[in-house]
Amino acid sequence: MNLAFAQNFLSRFAQTAIAGDHAAHMNMISKKVRLYGMPGFEAINYEDWSQQCAHEFAQGLMKSISYLGLEMKMETDTLICVETHETIEAKDGTVNSHALEIFIEREDDGEWRLVQERILPMQTH
16 A cells, blocks of 8 residues: 555545545445544544435535645555545535545455544644
8 A cells, every 4th residue: 555545545535525426435434434523523423424425415515625735644454544635615615624634444345445534633833
C-alpha cells in the first residue's frame, strides 16, 4: 500500500458520492465505521451515515469533493491511516472544508473500506 492507493481510494469514494451511487458509496464504508468530530454528535455510525447519504444523494446536492495534501500517517498490511484536507462543494455554492484523519482497513472479504474518520480541529498559526 502507498499514498497513490489511498488517493485512488478517496477519488473513487468522492466519485460515488458525486454520482449519487448510494450502494457503491456505502460498499466503500465498513459496517463498523465511526465518524468523530461532527458538531453535536459523539460519533456517527454506519446507519447514520447511510441515511444521511441517501438523503443528500436523492437531492443531488453535491457538485464536487476533493482531497488535498494527502499525508500517510501509518500503514500495515491491513490498515492505513492518512491525513488530508477535504473540500465539499454543494450545487448551491456552499463550500465545506476541513482536515480529516482517515483509516482504511482491508476487511475479511479482501475489500478495503473506510473504517474511521475524524474531523481534525482547525490549525491556527
